[in-house]
Structure formats: C-alpha cells, structure tokens
Amino acid sequence: MxxxxxxxxxxxxxxxxxxxxxxxxxxxxxxxxxxxxxxxxxxxxxxxxxxxxxxxxxxxxxxxxxxxxxxxxxxxxxxxxxxxxxxxxxxxxxxxxxxxxxxxxxxxxxxxxxxxxxxxxxxxxxxxxxxxxxHPRQRAQRDLRYGASQRAYGGEPVCGDGWAVSYNGASRIAMVVDGLGHGIAAHDAAVAAIRGFVEDHAGDPVSSMDQLHSAMSGTRGGAVAVAKFDDGPRNLRFAGIGNISAALHSLEGSRGLASHPGIVGAQYRGARAFDFPDAGGKLLILHSDGLQTRWSLSDYPGLALRHPAVVAAVLLRDFDRGRDDATVLALALGDRR
Missing domain, CATH: 3.30.565.10 (Histidine kinase-like ATPase, C-terminal domain)
Incomplete structure (x- = not known):
C-alpha cells in the first residue's frame, strides 16, 4: 500500500x-x-x-x-x-x-x-x-485511520500551519509544521515544508528534517515534527524542532515525545531522533501551539477508541486557544495486540 x-x-x-x-x-x-x-x-x-x-x-x-x-x-x-x-x-x-x-x-x-x-x-x-x-462506490477503497482538524487564526483565508501523512508499505509517516506567526508569510513557510515532505517522505525523520530545512530556507521558517512508524518492529521514530507537541496515547495513559529548540529553515543545528518501541496499537497526536497543552484523553471516556478524525475534531473544538493558527493531527499506529 x-x-x-x-x-x-x-x-x-x-x-x-x-x-x-x-x-x-x-x-x-x-x-x-x-x-x-x-x-x-x-x-x-x-x-x-x-x-x-x-x-x-x-x-x-x-x-x-x-x-x-x-x-x-x-x-x-x-x-x-x-x-x-x-x-x-x-x-x-x-x-x-x-x-x-x-x-x-x-x-x-x-x-x-x-x-x-x-x-x-x-x-x-x-x-x-x-x-x-x-469515496466512490465503484472503486473499493480502504479507509486510512488518520485525521486532522485545522483552524486559521481570526478567520484568515490562509493558515500558517500544515500537515501531511504518508503510507508506504508497512511504514506510516506524519509531519506537522507551524510557520512562525500567522498570515501569508507563515503560510508560505508551511507550504514549503509540505512540498519538501512530498518530494522526500520515505526517509528517516532526521533526513526528512534536513530536507524540510532546505525546502524552508528563504521563508521565515517554523517548528516541525516528523514521526515514522514501522509496523513490523512496531517502533516509532520521532524528531522535532520547535514547539510542536507530540505524544503517544493508549488506554493506559500517554507519553510525551521530546523536541529540540530551533527554527527549521533558519536557526537549525540538526535534528536528533528518538525511538519508542512497542508503539503499535497506540494513537499518535501532533499539534501546533495554537492548541492548549493541558488536556487529557482520559477526561473523555471512550474517545481514544474512536476514529482519529473524531479525536482531532474534539480536541480542536475544546482546546483551541483562539490566538494563533491551530492544527491537530491524529494517526493510529497499527492494530492493537
């Protein structure tokens, strides 16, 4: 696939x-x-x-x-x-x-x-x-269990956040970018990151971050997080620069994923990846700082079992700060075992 x-x-x-x-x-x-x-x-x-x-x-x-x-x-x-x-x-x-x-x-x-x-x-x-x-009824298609909700600051016509997902065989890769500030310049930075991801979305998160840094050079830059899950070893590899929040969630609780300071496309000293074994069956949630950080899926009994698109929509509804662009991306990592 x-x-x-x-x-x-x-x-x-x-x-x-x-x-x-x-x-x-x-x-x-x-x-x-x-x-x-x-x-x-x-x-x-x-x-x-x-x-x-x-x-x-x-x-x-x-x-x-x-x-x-x-x-x-x-x-x-x-x-x-x-x-x-x-x-x-x-x-x-x-x-x-x-x-x-x-x-x-x-x-x-x-x-x-x-x-x-x-x-x-x-x-x-x-x-x-x-x-x-x-989807069209004449073409059999299998649903991909990802979902994203996004809102531009102040009803602006463009959003300074961006996101993308890739499914390649047994691998799933997610990327979220938050262009500095909001408006057209932030949007241009996010678009550059998405283009860079589309051109090279199958590599390790560290090499992907290098690609995104090159793609965003000349823009105002932004915060970026890239996560890659391999269904065989059920391992998640994560790299983040800036203030994209990331965590793995399950019925037993959640675990935050650490990012490093910097601005992709501008002040960038290279990314470092972290590995999280046994991530299969968990839910990865990435969001920009337009969303409040003090939330917990445990406050919503049963929500962690719903489709990732539903999870993303609930979080944006209840925790949008209203002071910046806001994006929530949720991705199911394989089946529960």
Whole structure:
C-alpha cells in the first residue's frame, strides 16, 4: 500500500441558521466534484451534508460542518464532520431509524450510515462530533485511520500551519509544521515544508528534517515534527524542532515525545531522533501551539477508541486557544495486540 496526503484547507461552515444547510451542501458537492466524484456519488455527499447540518440545528441550534478532501488506500475521498457543543446524545441508539431526541422522524444518522463508507462519532455533555467519510462506490477503497482538524487564526483565508501523512508499505509517516506567526508569510513557510515532505517522505525523520530545512530556507521558517512508524518492529521514530507537541496515547495513559529548540529553515543545528518501541496499537497526536497543552484523553471516556478524525475534531473544538493558527493531527499506529 502506498498513499500520500498533503493536508489542504479545512472548510468550516458555521451552522446557525437553516440557510447554512444549503451553503454546506453546495460546498461539499463542489469539493466532491473537484476530486472526481460522479453524479451519483456527489448526490450521496449532498445528502450526508444536508443530514449532518440539519442535525446540528435540531439538536444543538448551532455548530459547524467541517469539509475536506482526504486520501484513502486507492484514491480520493471526502470527509464531513459535524461539530457542536450541544447536549450530546446516545449515538448507539441514534443510529437506528426512528430514534430521535427532539421529536423529529429520527432518520438523519441512519441515512448517513447508509450513504457513507465510514461513520464514527463521540458525544458527551460537552457536545457531539459526527464524522462521515465517503469515496466512490465503484472503486473499493480502504479507509486510512488518520485525521486532522485545522483552524486559521481570526478567520484568515490562509493558515500558517500544515500537515501531511504518508503510507508506504508497512511504514506510516506524519509531519506537522507551524510557520512562525500567522498570515501569508507563515503560510508560505508551511507550504514549503509540505512540498519538501512530498518530494522526500520515505526517509528517516532526521533526513526528512534536513530536507524540510532546505525546502524552508528563504521563508521565515517554523517548528516541525516528523514521526515514522514501522509496523513490523512496531517502533516509532520521532524528531522535532520547535514547539510542536507530540505524544503517544493508549488506554493506559500517554507519553510525551521530546523536541529540540530551533527554527527549521533558519536557526537549525540538526535534528536528533528518538525511538519508542512497542508503539503499535497506540494513537499518535501532533499539534501546533495554537492548541492548549493541558488536556487529557482520559477526561473523555471512550474517545481514544474512536476514529482519529473524531479525536482531532474534539480536541480542536475544546482546546483551541483562539490566538494563533491551530492544527491537530491524529494517526493510529497499527492494530492493537
């Protein structure tokens, strides 16, 4: 298996009025069309976008629908995530048609599960996150268990953070970059890092960091973290420069991954990698400093077992500082044993 995804803009449509449902549907169908969905598959995307947006209004009155293109094992797909801070719900019960907490027909989530290939969700007293991934029905594709949520500072049109993931045989590589500051100059630094990663994404994290340093030279630079997991030895190798937060999470707890000071693309003295054996079955989470650091998955019982895209969306919803660009990338490292 080989797959590479360089994270692009996450489109977030605020859902606070019935007119926003149509806006979310049109944007989702445009993205689906742009990545090659045919008429029937685009219709499925439109239905899911409508149901998820309508459910936000019914159950929480306001929230947002996040839409982005994704990569599967075999092609492109689209991801839609409904995020709210409403009263939550019993998501197991709500998957069955006819079950409703608001007196409606209760067909929304049932319709979503019939149209999307991958559906997962998490709900508690802080709100709900419902994720749906769709790919063309005529092409069999396996879901890749990664997920990212991103928000640009102050609603700016570009984000100074970037991320990418690569699947190459038994290896999985994740990269997050935070361009210094925010705005266009930070965005240019992040784009340079992503281009460097795309050109050379199969190497050791130390050699990858050297490649990214060269790629970011001439920009204002930034913080970068690169992690490579090999499914055979189940070992994670990590290198970080700057203030990208990184940790391995499991049901037993979490372990932070250390980075070194510096600015990739500017003040750079070389990276050092650290190895973490027996990382298989754990969840790797990387995030920029736009996210608060004082959070714990243990405060969200069951969240660590959900899809990484759901985990990333919950963390961004609850811990975005609101003072900088913010990015959360979550990657499942093999199967639990």
């Amino acid at each position: 080989q797959a590479l995804h360089a994270g692009g803009m996450v489109h977030a449509v605020p859902i606070d009025d019935a007119s926003r449902v149509g806006q979310a549907r049109r944007l989702a169908t445009q993205i689906a069309h742009d990545i090659g969905f045919d008429h029937d598959d685009t219709g499925r995307v439109a239905l899911v976008a409508t149901e998820l947006s309508t459910n936000i209004l019914k159950h929480a009155q306001r929230g947002e629908l996040q839409i982005q293109a994704i990569t599967n094992d075999g092609g492109r797909g689209i991801e839609l995530i409904a995020v709210d801070q409403g009263p939550g719900f019993d998501f197991t019960a709500c998957l069955h048609d006819g079950m409703s907490t608001t007196g409606t027909q209760g067909i929304g989530l049932g319709a979503v599960t019939r149209q999307a290939q991958v559906v997962d969700m998490f709900a508690d007293a802080r709100g709900a996150v419902v994720m749906a991934r769709l």
